[in-house]
Amino acid sequence: MLTLGIETSCDETAAAVVRDGRDVLSNIIASQINIHKMYGGVVPEIASRKHIEAIGYVVESALSEAGVSKNGVDAIAVTNSPGLVGALLVGMSYAKGLSFVLKKPLIGVNHVEGHICANYLNEKKENSVLLEPPFMSLVVSGGHTHLVLVHDYGKYTVLGRTRDDAAGEAYDKIARALGLSYPGGPAIERLAQEGNPDAVAFPKAMTGGYNFSFSGLKSSVLNYLNKARMSGTEISVPDVAASFQKAVISVLVEKSIAACLEHKVEAFALAGGVASNRALKEAMSAAVTREGIRIWVPSPIYCTDNAAMIASCGYFSLKQGKISSLDLNAIPDIIAM
Ligand code: KG4
Ligand code: ZN
Numbered sequence: 194m195l196t197l198g199i200e201t202s203c204d205e206t207a208a209a210v211v212r213d214g215r216d217v218l219s220n221i222i223a224s225q226i227n228i229h230k231m232y233g234g235v236v237p238e239i240a241s242r243k244h245i246e247a248i249g250y251v252v253e254s255a256l257s258e259a260g261v262s263k264n265g266v267d268a269i270a271v272t273n274s275p276g277l278v279g280a281l282l283v284g285m286s287y288a289k290g291l292s293f294v295l296k297k298p299l300i301g302v303n304h305v306e307g308h309i310c311a312n313y314l315n316e317k318k319e320n321s322v323l324l325e326p327p328f329m330s331l332v333v334s335g336g337h338t339h340l341v342l343v344h345d346y347g348k349y350t351v352l353g354r355t356r357d358d359a360a361g362e363a364y365d366k367i368a369r370a371l372g373l374s375y376p377g378g379p380a381i382e383r384l385a386q387e388g389n390p391d392a393v394a395f396p397k398a399m400t401g402g403y404n405f406s407f408s409g410l411k412s413s414v415l416n417y418l419n420k421a422r423m424s425g426t427e428i429s430v431p432d433v434a435a436s437f438q439k440a441v442i443s444v445l446v447e448k449s450i451a452a453c454l455e456h457k458v459e460a461f462a463l464a465g466g467v468a469s470n471r472a473l474k475e476a477m478s479a480a481v482t483r484e485g486i487r488i489w490v491p492s493p494i495y496c497t498d499n500a501a502m503i504a505s506c507g508y509f510s511l512k513q514g515k516i517s518s519l520d521l522n523a524i525p526d527i528i529a530m
Pocket of ligand 1: 336361
């Protein structure tokens with residue numbers, strides 16, 4: 194069964210064709226990052242306009258690269274929540290049009306659920322085993338930080354989420370304060386490699402239970418920078434980047450491990466844009482492996498926004514009988530998974 198996935202929730206226009214929820218036949222991503230870079234972050238109105246310009250050729254490219262005609266597709270999966278409302282509507286309108294004309298089922302996909310499903314993709318890595326539920330997942334992206342217990346395909350319990358900034362958002366805001374460009378995650382990761390993670394003891398940002406909070410850590414870094422600038426003390430940007438990154442990673446690892454142990458899972462899946470961070474992957478891998486838990490982390494191209502993960506999610510939703518009607522609406526906020 195071939196699923197066409199469409200993703201336009203933020204600043205990537207993406208389309209992909211995936212067979213049986215696992216095998217990626219094509220994965221096309223038109224990134225708008227270079228445009229939004231000029232403004233230091235995503236400008237919603239510009240994002241919508243750029244999606245409109247790109248959606249047609251992105252979908253056509255995904256189909257032609259997969260060697261599939263429009264009629265050869267069995268289902269159309271599209272992100273309908275959460276995200277920028279104008280941006281979501283572009284992908285959804287296109288998907289609805291295709292679904293109506295081709296008479297193929299339409300499946301609305303939750304973007305956060307999509308990130309988790311990136312771990313179902315068969316990347317044909319050596320000795321790789323296909324992930325199947327149950328497992329624990331940590332979704333760390335620019336908009337979300339969710340610790341999720343996956344009972345079965347499409348069946349989730351959200352154990353915790355961020356109370357304020359998402360992990361990626363904290364990276365982006367600190368990068369901006371350090372004079373680095375958007376998106377901040379890769380820039381901080383690069384600099385952190387040259388810095389001392391123990392140079393500044395930033396607070397670990399702990400909250401009760403499995404919820405997260407990164408605004409206190411963010412304020413602490415900003416205060417440190419302001420104080421140093423006012424007193425004329427020299428700032429080592431690599432040291433601040435490394436110390437900030439250490440504080441973020443340690444809380445992500447600590448809470449993930451506690452959740453894995455409490456729920457006695459044997460598998461753990463990292464997801465979202467921040468999951469492409471090598472230091473996080475290594476720290477999480479070491480911690481879960483110590484507990485005898487197996488870890489899955491998608492390749493970086495499937496960690497950041499893409500449509501293969503949406504197609505995979507759509508396939509498993511369809512198998513559960515979840516089909517959307519043409520009055521499917523865009524829901525900007527995350528309500529439920
Ligand atoms: O999943 P994603 O592409 O979009 C959302 O759904 O938000 O994630 C984008 C976020 C950005 O905040 C970006 O700074 C962060 O992921 N990110 C990283 C890295 N690569 C991307 N954060 C830390 N280290 C990275 N290597
Ligand atoms: Zn995302």
